[in-house]
Amino acid sequence: MLKEYKCPCCGGAIEFDSSIQAMKCPYCDTEFEMETLLAYDEELSGDRTSEFNWNVSPGKEWQEGENGSLYSYICNSCGGEIVGDETLGATHCPFCSNPVIMTGQFAGALKPDIVIPFKLDKKAAKEALKKHYMGKRLLPKSFKDENHIEEVKGVYVPFWLFDTDANARIRYKATRVRVWSDSTYRYTETSFFNVTREGSLGFEGVPVDGSTKMDDALMESVEPFNLSEAVDFQTAYLSGYLAHKYDVDENESIKRANERIQRSTEEAFAATVEGYTTVLPEASSVDLSEGRARYALYPLWILNTQWGGEKYIFAMNGQTGKFVGDLPMDKKAFKKWLFGIWGIASAAIFAIGCLISLIG
Amino acid sequence: MKNKILAVLLALLLCISLAVCVSSQDVPPRLSDGADILTEKDELEILSELDRISTELSADVVVVTVTTTEDKSPMEFADDYFDYNGYGQGSDHSGVLLLIDMGGREMWISTTGLCIEAITDLDIENIFDMMEYDIDNENYAGAILTYAEYCEFYIDGAVNGYPTNYFFIAGVAIVVGLVIALIATGVMKGQLKSVRSRSEAGDYLKKGSLNLTRSSDMYLYRTVTREKLPEKSSSSSHTSSSGRSHGGGGRSF
Numbered sequence: 001m002l003k004e005y006k007c008p009c010c011g012g013a014i015e016f017d018s019s020i021q022a023m024k025c026p027y028c029d030t031e032f033e034m035e036t037l038l039a040y041d042e043e044l045s046g047d048r049t050s051e052f053n054w055n056v057s058p059g060k061e062w063q064e065g066e067n068g069s070l071y072s073y074i075c076n077s078c079g080g081e082i083v084g085d086e087t088l089g090a091t092h093c094p095f096c097s098n099p100v101i102m103t104g105q106f107a108g109a110l111k112p113d114i115v116i117p118f119k120l121d122k123k124a125a126k127e128a129l130k131k132h133y134m135g136k137r138l139l140p141k142s143f144k145d146e147n148h149i150e151e152v153k154g155v156y157v158p159f160w161l162f163d164t165d166a167n168a169r170i171r172y173k174a175t176r177v178r179v180w181s182d183s184t185y186r187y188t189e190t191s192f193f194n195v196t197r198e199g200s201l202g203f204e205g206v207p208v209d210g211s212t213k214m215d216d217a218l219m220e221s222v223e224p225f226n227l228s229e230a231v232d233f234q235t236a237y238l239s240g241y242l243a244h245k246y247d248v249d250e251n252e253s254i255k256r257a258n259e260r261i262q263r264s265t266e267e268a269f270a271a272t273v274e275g276y277t278t279v280l281p282e283a284s285s286v287d288l289s290e291g292r293a294r295y296a297l298y299p300l301w302i303l304n305t306q307w308g309g310e311k312y313i314f315a316m317n318g319q320t321g322k323f324v325g326d327l328p329m330d331k332k333a334f335k336k337w338l339f340g341i342w343g344i345a346s347a348a349i350f351a352i353g354c355l356i357s358l359i360g
Numbered sequence: 361m362k363n364k365i366l367a368v369l370l371a372l373l374l375c376i377s378l379a380v381c382v383s384s385q386d387v388p389p390r391l392s393d394g395a396d397i398l399t400e401k402d403e404l405e406i407l408s409e410l411d412r413i414s415t416e417l418s419a420d421v422v423v424v425t426v427t428t429t430e431d432k433s434p435m436e437f438a439d440d441y442f443d444y445n446g447y448g449q450g451s452d453h454s455g456v457l458l459l460i461d462m463g464g465r466e467m468w469i470s471t472t473g474l475c476i477e478a479i480t481d482l483d484i485e486n487i488f489d490m491m492e493y494d495i496d497n498e499n500y501a502g503a504i505l506t507y508a509e510y511c512e513f514y515i516d517g518a519v520n521g522y523p524t525n526y527f528f529i530a531g532v533a534i535v536v537g538l539v540i541a542l543i544a545t546g547v548m549k550g551q552l553k554s555v556r557s558r559s560e561a562g563d564y565l566k567k568g569s570l571n572l573t574r575s576s577d578m579y580l581y582r583t584v585t586r587e588k589l590p591e592k593s594s595s596s597s598h599t600s601s602s603g604r605s606h607g608g609g610g611r612s613f
Contacts, residue, residue, distance in 0.1 A: 339541070
């Protein structure tokens with residue numbers, strides 16, 4: 001009786017002859033135990049592809065009269081639509097700094113499930129910006145000095161939050177290397193292992209930016225938010241702040257959540273594979289189940305400025321105070337530091353080298 | 361009785377004077393061209409070079425050419441020639457001797473005392489390599505001068521340390537300095553960037569929710585590779601007929 005098996009070393013086909021006890025791959029000459037080949041074949045047949053099944057319907061319908069005090073504002077420059085209550089008055093777009101006009105009463109869209117209220121005020125945001133400039137040697141001095149923050153706005157940014165259980169089966173090829181030597185040779189023995197891990201992992205509140213007006217990378221940079229401080233949404237929380245309406249729906253946002261959940265699952269599973277020299281995933285399937293999505297508003301302070309014809313946008317997590325925003329580089333200062341350090345370091349190493357060789 | 365004492369004293373005196381005579385007696389010249397492969401002019405030049413090096417480094421650098429090593433091997437002949445002619449300086453008779461046997465067409469370098477460690481087996485191979493071109497072209501004077509030059513380099517290096525190569529240190533310093541500068545300015549550049557997308561969701565992992573239902577680690581197969589270790593430069597030594605230790609190595613030509 002003949003059956004073909006895949007060689008664990010080179011992937012070539014080994015014909016299995018039951019009359020021989022130890023197997024040898026005809027292509028790469030690696031020898032195997034019969035049991036090993038059988039068990040390996042079984043592991044291979046367990047490989048699947050990932051499946052992401054979500055059944056989500058976040059948000060609620062507005063109750064009658066609930067959104068009566070909310071107004072929509074549209075920015076004529078970038079098209080951004082923001083939401084605020086009547087206390088907002090005339091304002092500037094938090095994304096592009098151009099004036100926005102009130103278009104009428106807020107209508108449509110979903111009501112958020114939860115909101116994380118602002119914990120830090122405008123003053124804290126301005127302080128954080130000053131701190132953000134500190135200790136950065138390549139920041140152009142004129143950027144610091146001439147910098148006028150045009151507007152500091154507290155914005156509630158729409159996020160989709162995804163909760164799910166991830167069921168994963170990941171198969172790795174791992175090696176353990178042993179090295180020893182006698183008087184003439186150094187020997188390297190590499191033992192190969194098939195490592196399989198199956199199990200589940202829970203995720204709660206993986207956020208995905210629901211607004212195209214907000215740069216996704218900027219939003220992911222101010223993470224994490226502490227979800228335990230979130231409260232049920234009330235219109236009153238918006239008083240004095242802007243809110244942005246989502247323009248990416250939850251189904252579009254799921255893709256990004258899947259990517260991040262899959263990556264974290266793989267990382268968590270890889271951490272359980274211990275005691276090897278190298279570990280390489282060969283097959284990975286991550287299935288998501290019990291998926292749930294929520295519509296949340298997260299608090300952000302947005303600061304805009306212009307310098308050298310470029311726009312710079314900063315964001316501060318209104319809950320934790322984490323402050324982010326890329327800064328320009330002073331090319332002259334960069335060259336000065338590069339050549340300065342190069343010269344000094346080289347001279348110091350040369351001096352030490354000469355000293356050592358003189359003493360030695 | 362007195363005569364007897366006088367005779368003994370005289371004998372003693374003779375012995376001492378002889379001994380003094382032997383010890384202070386000049387050893388044969390450091391170059392002996394028994395095979396007559398050098399011109400008179402070359403001989404003078406080589407001899408003065410050998411004498412200069414030998415005096416400066418307190419180790420005799422000797423060359424002897426012969427047409428036959430009689431019934432001895434080149435190693436035995438070279439060792440004995442060095443020992444019984446009284447070459448070598450200091451208590452350990454430091455020195456190095458090059459034997460060129462034109463009859464057997466063989467060369468041998470014999471090291472003694474400090475030179476055993478100063479000129480390792482690999483160094484001897486290197487000296488032969490450097491001499492090879494001149495030997496093949498029968499430029500024996502050139503080959504011998506090469507030998508003298510390298511002996512000076514190795515013995516001087518072992519005694520006073522090898523000369524500092526400032527160009528090498530400067531080259532290393534410039535390269536390492538540039539790496540340091542690039543790392544340092546890279547860190548400064550990194551400070552300006554704080555907006556990065558996140559590809560993982562580790563912050564939202566429910567603590568303690570990882571539940572492994574199956575965990576298998578299966579041994580598949582092993583491979584063993586071997587590679588030759590680099591040879592260390594060492595000095596093998598042997599004892600000659602006089603009872604002294606010598607290092608050395610030879611080559612046919």
